[in-house]
Amino acid sequence: MNPLVLFLSLFLYLGLLFLVALLGEGRGRALAQSPWAYTLSLAVYATAWTFMGSVGRAATEGASFLPIYLGPTLVLLLWPFLQERLLSLARAHRLTSWADFLYLRFGHGLLGPLAAGFLVVGLLPYLALQLKAIAQAFLFLRGEEEPLTDIALPTALLLALFAILFGTRRLDPSERHQGLVLAVAFESLVKLLALLLVGGVVLWQLGSPFPQVQNRPELLSLLLPPEGLAGYLEWVSLVLLSGLAFLFLPRQFHVSVVENTDPQHLRLAAWAFPLYLLLINLPVLPLALFGRLLLPEGNPDLYVLALPMELGSAPLALLAFLGGVSAATAMVVVESLALSILISNHLLSPLLLRFRALGSLLLWRRISILAVMLLAYLYFRLAGEAYALVAMGLISFVAVAQLAPASLLGLFWKGATPQGALAGLLGGILAWAYTLFLPALARSGWLPPFFLEGPHPLLRPEGLLGVQGLDPVTHGFLASLTLNLALTLGVSLFTRRMALQEERTGEVEELAALLRRVLGLEAEEAFRRQAHTLPGREAAGLAETLLAGSVGPATAKLLLLSVTRAVPPEALREEVEEAARESRELRAYAQALEEARKELAEAYERLKALDQAKDELLAAVSHELKTPLTAVRALAEILEANPDLSEEERRRFVALLAKETARLSRLVEEVLAYTRLQAGVPLLRGPTDLRALAAEALALVEPLARERGITMESHLAEVQTLTDRDRVLQVLLNLLHNALRHARSRVRLELLANREALFRVSDDGPGVPPQARTLVFEPFQSFSGSTGLGLFLARRLVESLGGRIWLEEGEGATFAFTLPLEVEHEDSGGGR
Amino acid sequence: MKERALALFLLALFLFLFPVSLVFPLPLGPQGLPPLYLYLYGSWGLVVLLAYLLFRRP
Numbered sequence: 001m002n003p004l005v006l007f008l009s010l011f012l013y014l015g016l017l018f019l020v021a022l023l024g025e026g027r028g029r030a031l032a033q034s035p036w037a038y039t040l041s042l043a044v045y046a047t048a049w050t051f052m053g054s055v056g057r058a059a060t061e062g063a064s065f066l067p068i069y070l071g072p073t074l075v076l077l078l079w080p081f082l083q084e085r086l087l088s089l090a091r092a093h094r095l096t097s098w099a100d101f102l103y104l105r106f107g108h109g110l111l112g113p114l115a116a117g118f119l120v121v122g123l124l125p126y127l128a129l130q131l132k133a134i135a136q137a138f139l140f141l142r143g144e145e146e147p148l149t150d151i152a153l154p155t156a157l158l159l160a161l162f163a164i165l166f167g168t169r170r171l172d173p174s175e176r177h178q179g180l181v182l183a184v185a186f187e188s189l190v191k192l193l194a195l196l197l198v199g200g201v202v203l204w205q206l207g208s209p210f211p212q213v214q215n216r217p218e219l220l221s222l223l224l225p226p227e228g229l230a231g232y233l234e235w236v237s238l239v240l241l242s243g244l245a246f247l248f249l250p251r252q253f254h255v256s257v258v259e260n261t262d263p264q265h266l267r268l269a270a271w272a273f274p275l276y277l278l279l280i281n282l283p284v285l286p287l288a289l290f291g292r293l294l295l296p297e298g299n300p301d302l303y304v305l306a307l308p309m310e311l312g313s314a315p316l317a318l319l320a321f322l323g324g325v326s327a328a329t330a331m332v333v334v335e336s337l338a339l340s341i342l343i344s345n346h347l348l349s350p351l352l353l354r355f356r357a358l359g360s361l362l363l364w365r366r367i368s369i370l371a372v373m374l375l376a377y378l379y380f381r382l383a384g385e386a387y388a389l390v391a392m393g394l395i396s397f398v399a400v401a402q403l404a405p406a407s408l409l410g411l412f413w414k415g416a417t418p419q420g421a422l423a424g425l426l427g428g429i430l431a432w433a434y435t436l437f438l439p440a441l442a443r444s445g446w447l448p449p450f451f452l453e454g455p456h457p458l459l460r461p462e463g464l465l466g467v468q469g470l471d472p473v474t475h476g477f478l479a480s481l482t483l484n485l486a487l488t489l490g491v492s493l494f495t496r497r498m499a500l501q502e503e504r505t506g507e508v509e510e511l512a513a514l515l516r517r518v519l520g521l522e523a524e525e526a527f528r529r530q531a532h533t534l535p536g537r538e539a540a541g542l543a544e545t546l547l548a549g550s551v552g553p554a555t556a557k558l559l560l561l562s563v564t565r566a567v568p569p570e571a572l573r574e575e576v577e578e579a580a581r582e583s584r585e586l587r588a589y590a591q592a593l594e595e596a597r598k599e600l601a602e603a604y605e606r607l608k609a610l611d612q613a614k615d616e617l618l619a620a621v622s623h624e625l626k627t628p629l630t631a632v633r634a635l636a637e638i639l640e641a642n643p644d645l646s647e648e649e650r651r652r653f654v655a656l657l658a659k660e661t662a663r664l665s666r667l668v669e670e671v672l673a674y675t676r677l678q679a680g681v682p683l684l685r686g687p688t689d690l691r692a693l694a695a696e697a698l699a700l701v702e703p704l705a706r707e708r709g710i711t712m713e714s715h716l717a718e719v720q721t722l723t724d725r726d727r728v729l730q731v732l733l734n735l736l737h738n739a740l741r742h743a744r745s746r747v748r749l750e751l752l753a754n755r756e757a758l759f760r761v762s763d764d765g766p767g768v769p770p771q772a773r774t775l776v777f778e779p780f781q782s783f784s785g786s787t788g789l790g791l792f793l794a795r796r797l798v799e800s801l802g803g804r805i806w807l808e809e810g811e812g813a814t815f816a817f818t819l820p821l822e823v824e825h826e827d828s829g830g831g832r
Numbered sequence: 833m834k835e836r837a838l839a840l841f842l843l844a845l846f847l848f849l850f851p852v853s854l855v856f857p858l859p860l861g862p863q864g865l866p867p868l869y870l871y872l873y874g875s876w877g878l879v880v881l882l883a884y885l886l887f888r889r890p
Contacts, residue, residue: 066872070848073876077841077883080834210864223859223866225852232851239848271883278876285869 003142006321010138013322014158017183017329021166024182032178032185035265039272041181041255043188045072045246046280047126048133048328049393051191054281056300058288062222067235069281071242073274079266082247083256085411087266090257094549096341097253098403103346103553105410108418111425112554115403116346118429119250120339120372122399125440127335127376129393130328131156133301135380137324140302141309141317153377159332160373164366167337181259184334187326192280194323195304199283201316202290202307209289219292222285234474241477244404245397250338251331332373340368345552353555361551382446394473395436401481402428405488416488419495424488431480435461439472504544505536506564511543514563519550540564621671628664632657670789673730677796683724690719690728690819694751694759697732704740705747713748719757722822727797731805732759734790735815739763742813756803756821762814768807776807791815833886840882847875 024032031037050068057065075082086101095101099115102108135152166180213219226235246252256269291303298306304324308316344365352361405428406421439461442451454460462472464479508531516524523546531539540560547556635657639650694716705712732749739747742765750760768776777795798805798817805817852868861867 063868063872067848070872070876073879074841074844074848077837077844077879080837208864210860210866214860214864220859223868225856225868227853232853236849267887270887271880274876274883275880278873278880282873285866 005318006138006141009318009322010155010325013325014162014329017162017187018165020186021162021179021183024179025166028182029178032182033176033261035262035268036272037181037185038255038260038262038265039269039276040185040188041259042252042269042273043192043276043280044184044251044255044330044334045249046188046191046277046327047331047393048130048324050280051195051324051327052133052137052301052304053129053393054284055287055291055303058222058284059291059300059303062224062226064226064234064238065284066281067238068242069277071239071244072246073277074239075243075246076266076270076273079270082411083266084263086257087260087263092545093553094545096258096345096549097250097338098248098407099342099346100548100553102403102406102410102421106406106416106418106421108422109554111406111418111422112346112552113350114422114425114429116342118402118425119342119400120375122402122432122437123250123335123339123396124372124376124379126393126396127332127372128380129396130332131377131380134325134328136299136302137305137321140299140305141321152380156332156373156377157370159329160336160370162329163333163337163340163369167333168340168362168366168369176259176261180333180337181255184255184330187330188276190326191323191330192276194319194326195280195283198304198308198316198320198323199287201313202283202311203286205311206290209286209293212293213289216293219289222289222292230469230471230474233478234471237474237477241394241397241401241473244401248400248403248407249335249397250342250400251334254334254338254341332376336369336372336376339372340365343368343372346554349551349555350558353551353558382441382444395440395476398436398473398477398480399432401477402432402484404481405485409488409492415492417492417495420488420490420492423491424484424486427487428480428484431483432476435464435476435479436472504540504560504564506540506543506560507536508532508534508539510563511539511560514559515543515546518547518559523550621667624667625664628660628667631660632664635660667789670793673793674789674796677793677800683800684726685722685724688721688723688725688728690721690723690751690757691716693725693728694732694749697729697736698749700733701736701740704737708740708743709745710740710743711746713746714750716749716751717753719751719753719821720823721757721819723801723819727801728819731794731797731817732761734794735759735761735817738790738815739765739813742766753821757819758816759818760808760814760816762808762810762812764812767811767813773807777805836886840879840886843882844875844879847879848872 020028054065054068089095089101089104093100093104095104097116099112099119102115103112131152134155138151166183167177210223213223226232260266287303287307288300290307291298291300294310295303295306304320305317308314308320344361348364348368349361352364402425405424406416409416410421438447439452441447442449452461458464458466460466462475463470464475467475470478508528511531512524512528515527527543527546531542534542544553544556544560547559551559635653639645639653639657645653694714698712698714702712736747736749739761740763743763744765747761747763750758750762752758752760777791794815794817795805798819801819803817803819805815808814808816852871856867856871859866859868861870
């Protein structure tokens with residue numbers, strides 16, 4: 001095929017991928033967040049290994065290509081137990097990988113860096129596999145075989161650029177990357193359609209391969225189940241291994257957990273993703289058989305490309321090439337991004353913090369993507385050509401499976417300890433390296449061949465304890481996972497759980513300032529919005545979560561140390577809380593005492609004032625009584641001493657005597673009324689017709705008015721209320737008598753009703769002198785020779801009835817008072 | 833729902849890990865098709881169908 005066409009197709013396809021990613025960041029955001037995009041993005045699991053390597057494995061080993069897809073199907077059926085729990089944990093703690101989870105669960109400082117470093121090393125063969133697939137396919141279509149590395153390097157650099165552009169725009173990797181998700185979903189669709197189309201065309205043109213296989217006995221074994229115990233063990237191991245890989249591969253964690261926008265998307269993924277895997281595997285066996293039948297000398301990993309070429313269909317071969325490129329690029333981009341986050345969170349951030357260079361973390365994350373790609377390319381150059389695609393992928397699968405014991409036990413078993421997790425992980429890593437990684441290097445010529453024999457027959461890397469007949473991957477997987485699980489369980493059972501990491505507490509202001517320094521203004525504002533009502537401990541937890549999402553959990557904890565303090569341990573905390581509670585109670589008690597003291601002091605002052613008022617009242621009353629009494633006594637003495645007074649003179653003195661006695665009597669009545677009021681005689685409220693009451697008062701004062709030649713006027717509205725009629729009558733009589741005493745020719749009584757009843761008594765007398773206006777309602781303040789108690793009593797009576805009284809401005813004197821309008825509720829219960 | 837999901841998982845585990853060599857000793861069946869693959873794809877399809885019926889509604 002023309003290399004120019006190939007190059008152009010490759011770059012056009014990658015350009016299209018950029019456009020799709022841009023669409024996901026813009027108008028296609030809703031599409032990228034749909035459950036279908038989520039499900040298709042999970043298909044990043046199906047890599048170039050699936051697209052080309054599965055056909056290669058089916059062509060050489062038969063049905064053993066299928067367990068790689070049965071494992072994920074099983075794991076997805078368990079989503080209500082596994083993924084849902086993981087999603088809620090990840091959301092609460094902004095987890096970006098299983099290494100974050102291990103650090104969060106066990107709090108051991110070594111677990112995160114160990115897991116991160118190991119995953120980078122363990123996944124390099126897998127990344128190298130993708131580069132190899134693209135390079136192999138490209139050279140095959142060009143009709144050349146060497147050198148493979150020519151196209152692998154530019155491809156690696158281009159994919160690194162893609163991952164940097166769409167995966168590291170922000171510092172916070174727990175933020176979603178819609179563009180990336182849409183691009184991955186698009187690629188999943190492309191590779192599925194491409195493989196189905198290739199398989200369909202081949203079957204359509206060549207018919208069923210099975211009748212032809214009957215004549216080729218060497219191919220019949222491909223259609224048989226795995227033989228014997230070793231074959232069955234291999235089958236079971238591959239199902240288990242692929243299930244664990246689906247759960248623990250960093251790219252799977254990234255697309256299924258970090259990029260998840262709604263946990264309900266798992267419902268669709270649980271059946272649609274296994275369906276996807278089923279569909280993509282349908283053409284594998286026919287393609288493998290036709291490859292073996294038609295191209296016995298060809299490379300099985302390239303049958304997907306070679307068969308269309310054999311049929312003379314170059315466009316179909318180009319489509320198959322682009323399908324393979326799709327499968328490889330999606331994996332490389334997401335995996336390198338996930339690995340760069342691992343590196344940045346667990347290896348780089350602590351270092352940068354030590355050198356006070358945390359501000360350049362985003363740059364380092366981009367550099368680490370590039371470094372991962374270059375390391376993968378280096379691995380491909382060093383060891384890649386020694387293995388078939390599937391063998392390389394399986395070495396990586398076994399590597400990621402080493403996280404399973406500590407993670408799954410940590411997720412479901414409280415007894416798992418940090419020491420157990422660390423021992424298991426270390427043991428698993430060592431066993432993986434000894435049984436799989438180093439033998440791969442030995443087979444590539446980078447280690448001496450005798451390494452494969454081991455120092456002792458029982459320590460042979462691919463046959464520990466003398467085990468024979470097992471496939472190296474199955475052997476390595478079983479050996480490393482068994483050792484890992486045994487150490488995790490055993491050490492956990494014999495070690496004690498470390499005390500929980502100390503909780504921290506801090507001030508919101510200081511935490512917000514730290515977030516601004518490390519993550520910027522936007523993060524600070526987000527923190528302030530959520531933290532302003534939180535207590536110190538929860539605010540510190542929130543700040544730690546936000547920091548952990550961006551710089552990793554270990555660095556977040558270190559950063560928080562400077563602005564927080566430890567919350568006391570449980571026992572001490574109880575004592576502190578008890579002391580704080582007692583202190584609060586003491587403070588409340590002291591406050592109550594202070595208030596009581598104030599009230600007592602005020603009461604004492606009131607009592608003193610009342611006592612003084614009583615003395616003043618007694619003095620005033622005595623003084624007021626003394627004047628009429630003196631007059632009565634003097635008049636009586638005059639009458640007694642002068643029996644010969646004229647009749648006219650005698651009548652004048654008797655009239656004066658009667659007047660003074662009447663005044664004396666009125667004074668005594670008012671003083672009695674005042675003392676009754678002071679004694680707090682209860683009100684006798686009842687339904688009262690105020691109009692009738694006012695008319696009654698007018699009738700009572702009418703004789704006096706007539707005697708004095710004063711006209712009584714009235715304007716009385718119809719008003720009903722609930723009040724003490726005798727007290728109201730007394731007030732009215734007081735005011736009317738007062739008005740009659742000062743009026744020249746006219747007294748007017750008005751009764752109005754609005755929100756309350758308003759009485760107004762006015763006269764056309766001289767009015768109240770300005771200097772006396774403020775004193776008219778005070779006791780014994782007489783300006784006209786009266787007792788000086790009438791208006792004072794009126795005010796007290798009105799106030800006791802819930803009203804108020806005042807002197808209005810204007811001609812003459814106008815006194816007004818109000819009464820609340822109340823109605824009697826006969827049925828307060830509201831029933832009928 | 834969790835109980836049914838677990839039951840489906842156990843069924844799938846049995847179907848996928850069943851020692852098929854005991855049942856399908858021959859490479860090709862009467863129709864000229866490989867019974868091993870018919871069984872594997874068939875049981876896989878059945879599991880997908882049951883998962884669809886179980887998880888399709890919230």
